Each structure stands twice: as C-alpha cells, then as structure tokens.
Amino acid sequence: MTERWERSVDVATLSDDVGVRVERASADGGTAADGGGAGGIAGLAGALGGGNTLQSDSESDDGQQAGAVSVTVTNFGNAPIENAVLVPRLPNGSGVAELGRIAVADAIAPGDAESVTVDLSGIGAASVEFAVRYELDAEEREVTRQYGLDRETGAVSLTGLNVSLDGDRLRLSGNLGNVGDGEVSGVVLGVAESEYAAPAYPSRDQFLGTVGPSEFAPFELTARVDAANATSVPVEVTYTTAGERRSTTVEVVLPQDTGRTGGGFLGGLGGTVVGVTLGVVVTIPLIVFSANRYR
Template sequence: MIVTSTRTIAALLALLVLLGAVGAGAAVPDARIAIDGVATSSSEPVVGERTALNVSLSNSGGSPSAADVTSVRVFDAGDADDADDRDDDIRDEATAVGALSAGDATDVTLWTRFDEPGEHRLTVEVVAEQEATDGDEEADTTVRVTRDVIVDVQPAEVALDVRTRPLSPADLQSEEDDQSAGGISLNGIDGLFGGGGGLQNADDDEELAAAADSPVEVTVVNTGTATADRVSLTAVGVPVGADGEAEPTVEVGPFVVEDVAPGEERRVIVDLGPLAERSDVTVTAAFRSELDAAAGASANRSTTATLRYPTREGQPTVTDATVQTLDDGRVVVDANLGNAGTGELTGVVVSVAGADGVDPTPTGQAYFVGSVGAGDFVAFDVRTTANASVADEIPIQIAYTERGVRYTETTTVALPDASDGSDGESGAIGTFGTVGIIGLVGVAGVAVAGTVIRRRDV
C-alpha cells in the first residue's frame, strides 16, 4: 500500500491547474488580429459631408492559423460596452471581409457623417473567427479587437469667389505664340471657352480666338469647406452710367462649369459677344452643394463680380491749348494731345466736332496724330470756323484704338473773348472739360486725312 503525502497531492493539483491555464491561453489567439491604422478620407471633414474611414487590418505572422474576419464596424466611443447592445449605435459595418492567413493584411472602408463640428471620438471594432488549435473544436475562437480614433470635424461652409479680368481678342493666342507679351493660351486656362451658347473645348485656339468679340477671363475659386457643384456662369451688361431700367447691352450664359472642390479653382474664357457701347458687366456664378441637396434645399446660391468692358489703360488728354480767331472768322486750335494712362494709344485722329455755331472738320481734313505712348504727348493743330455770338467753346473729337477696340471721345477748349485782342484777333490759352465717351465704334481702321494733314513732333 502506497501512502501519498498531503504535500505531494497539493503539488500535483498545482501542476494540473498550471497546465490547464497554459492550454486555455494557447486556444484563444486574441493578440493575433491587429488594427494597424484608421485614416479619414479628408484631413478636415466637414459637417454633413460623407466621410470615409480607411481601416488597415493584419494577421500577425506568428499566428498559428488563418483568421476569418466576419465584421468591421465603427460606433461612437463610450457607447454600451456590451457588444449585443451596440447594434443601434453602429455608424457603419462591413461584413464577410474574408480570411487572413498569417502575415496577411487588408483594408476596409467604412462611411459616416457628422452632425456637429468639433472633435469626435470613434471606436473601430474588428470581429474574427480563428480555427481552434490542438484539435480542441470547442475552444472559444472569437477574436475582438478595438481601436479609438479622434476625428476633427469642421463647420460646413459653401462659398465661391468669382474673379474677372477683361481681355482683348489679341490676348487670345495659341500656345505656339510668344507668351512674353501677356498673351493667354486657351488650353492654359482649363481648355474651356464660354461663348456661342455654351462651353467648348479649345481644340483649335486660333479658331476660337478669331471668333471672340469681347473675351473675359473668369476664375471661380472655392473658398469654403464643401464642394460646390452645378456651377454655372452668366453675364449681363448695361451701358456705362445708365440707370437700373436701361436695356442690357449683353446677356450670355448660362455656361455650365465642372464641380469645384474646396481650395480648387476653375478658369474659363467667357465671350460677351459684340458690344455696341462700353458696358458695366455683372458675372454671376450660381451653384449648389451636396449639403444643400441632403437638406432638401432647392434655391441656388450665387456670387457676383463686376467689371467694365472694354477696359481702357490709355487716357487721352488735351493740354496747353492756344485758341486764336482770325479776321475771316476762322479759328485755329494749337495744343498737345497727351496720354496720361498706362497703355499705348494707336491710330489717334483729332478733329473738330460739329456744334451750335461751330463747323465740323470737313471729311478728309482731320489731324492724324498716330501713336501716343504712355506718358507721352504729340502737338497738333486743327482749324474751323465759329460764330462767337453763338458758341463759346470748340469741341475737340479724339478717335483712337486701344487693345483692338476703337473709341471716340470729346473735350472742349474755350473760345477767346473779343476783348482779348484787337480787330478780332486774339491769342489765348483755352480751357478743356472732362473727357467723356460719346460712342464706341467697332474694331475698324482709322480714317487718315488727305494732303492737308499736318503733324508736328516736339
């Protein structure tokens, strides 16, 4: 008869408990599945925007067997700890993701939205089933892994900024042309051209440029935090100085532009078409957003920009005018035509405009000045007949071309009083009024006077 001591029995029991604990630990590979990272599709998602969570999973290379990922889901951190109570709080879930062998990895995309700005703490949970080891079919093989992530949500703002830049037809040139003079390549501006009822691809720059009468570069910039979609452009112009009831000089559009994401811009050329006179043009960008659609909003948002077209950089000015009346009633105006602007005036022609008591310059006898550069001047003289009892000033008409557009403007110089000289002759400094536009002629050649034209370069 073998008698076993109490100490021996206690040692055997402790050994059995230890072996059982080791076996149970080996059968539950909780540490084998890992969430390597959770990244949002946008670094700064906004309220109401559909945001993707890219979840990276892996099965450790030391895992004894493959794991079948049955569920990947996301919910607000702090929700019920009991997995059975989370079903109503789940933001999104991907099921039947697939098996991961030892050392394998995969990515899963979940989607969600946020109703409030600020920091949101989310929990991503992965559930996997792994084959039991050591032939223990009844071992618990469900693996649950969680990872928290903080998402900083920005307030939603849908905003567009519209910028305009008047061009001339000469600014539109092909990519082969020299760009050093400030020319614009249509293909360099998103390849879009607004005119003739819609946007056209600029496959043939020269053809589109030749067809443009009054081109304007329009830049649409998204300064908000949400994408602007259904963007369209319209342009309406009225005569310069006209009241609110004036008939429009131009109405073009709408031209549909592609969606504009936050921080992006779209540039197009809008052709206003032929203009009969200089106009104040309002360009309107109408747009909507995904947030508007989700909220059921039907009204378009809009933003506007204004410009004066055609733009002018030259500024003709008459200075140092001397007006002299002769015995036979003729009047001689001797003055300088200066350019106080920053652009060159070309094809400049000066003449006397008809007025009460003043005879206009006969056809073919206007004074051809030619070109006047920025900050330069050219002397001229014109002659007419005037009835001093009716007229007290002489209207001087100035026609010139700038950036391919022909302008006609007038200013006045004062007739001298008879008391300024004897026997009807007088030498006096005339005065001139503010230059005002009296008409916009088309892009046409200048009329060059005949043999009576005089020019004095000083």
C-alpha cells in the first residue's frame, strides 16, 4: 500500500535586482572612491570581484590609472544572471566605438559581484552611460549607471551685437566668444525659421569652425523679417564641446522703431534704416542641458 503525503511549499518570487557601481581604478587593480560614479550601490565597498580588463598603461601621480574606471556588477537578486555584457554609451545614446561591448561574466550568482576595468582616456565626452545587459528567466534585461568625466568644456557667448533693419531686411553682426576652459569646434550659427523671420541671402548662416578658450570669432547674418510684428529673431548656434554635439537658440531683440510701417512678412523694401548696438552679453553655458538639443 502506498501512502501519499501533500504539503505546501513556499516559492520565492523571482527578484531582479542588479546594481552597477563605477569607481576610478588604481594602478594595483583596486578602486578609489569617486563621487562622480559612486551614486549607486550602498554597502558594496570592498566586494569587488575579478574579471576581464581593458586598461591603460598610463598612471597618475596619486597611483590611479589615468582615465581608467572599475565597473562592478552585483547581483542582489535571488537567481543567477547570465551573459552579463557592459555597453558604454555617449550622452546622445550612441555606443562608444573605441570600446564596443565588454564581457563581464558568463554567470553571476546571487550575492556575487564581477568587475571590469575600462579605459576612458580616449573618450572626449563629458559623461558616459554604462549599460549592463544580462539574461534572467530567459529574458534579456538591462540596468544603467551614469558616470561624469572630468573634461574641459567650452562656453560660448554672443557679444557686441549690432542689429540694423531696413524695411524687412535684417543684418545682424557681432562676436561669438568662448568663455569656457575647453575649445568649441564645428561652430555654425544662423537665423532660424520662425513665424516672423527667415534666413536670407547672402548670409543665411555662417561656419566659424573652432574657437579656443578666451578667443572669439566675428560673424554676420542676414534675414528677412515681418517688420510690423517681429520683436525678436531666433539665432541658432550649433557646436561641439567635450565630444558632444549641441544646439541652442538665442532670441535677439530687434530695435524699437516707432516709425516702422507694416507690409506683412517678406513685404516691401521701403522704410527707414534703423541701426542699434546692443550692449548685452547673451551667454550660453554648455552645462545647461535644458537649453540644449543633442544631434
């Protein structure tokens, strides 16, 4: 005679909890505390495992590898994760071609950690996103961590603006100066299309190239405006700094002229020539991300 016993068994719910910590790497293979990348996993200090390395031979005076960081992946869940791969990304979301995909571990058991050392010395961007892709419960998942790099960045200002209006013809000149501590390159500016303004021949836009720290470059732009309704014109500035392509728009106020007559947008060329020098400085800090658009 066979007896059968039944009893309930508690089965823990699958927990997906993977942490990523980024620290500056020292020459002896350890890590050094770094506020820029330590925003992540509490209680992880000292729990660094071995792993693959992509590292620089250079070393700083304080014993740290110049540009090298240690990225540690810890499994805080209750099931193993498999095929963990590190994918560094630039702020615009694209991958870092110089680094590609970096294998972290075939499997990381619950409570274990694995780390890799990554050389960021060739990266010109101001920050890097470390994405860790892994498999859990037959599904591919991802966790990310932002890491700020100590990079010199430029900051541009439009100064000494001269605005002249002749009917619907606008001429805008001035200087684009770099007030930051890093260079800006690939600088292009021009009057942007708007309800009451449009770029016009002969200077719809202008390429200024590279502007070093504490240097400036003169520019001149032309546009056509609805003189009866326009109070300002948008000037779009696009540039690259610290490896990031950015774009921002500055509204340049038009001179007040009570004698202007309307005629509609792109109307007649008649009217009095009005000239004014604006003694203001329009600063566009590159660290203000809300004012920028990545491309």
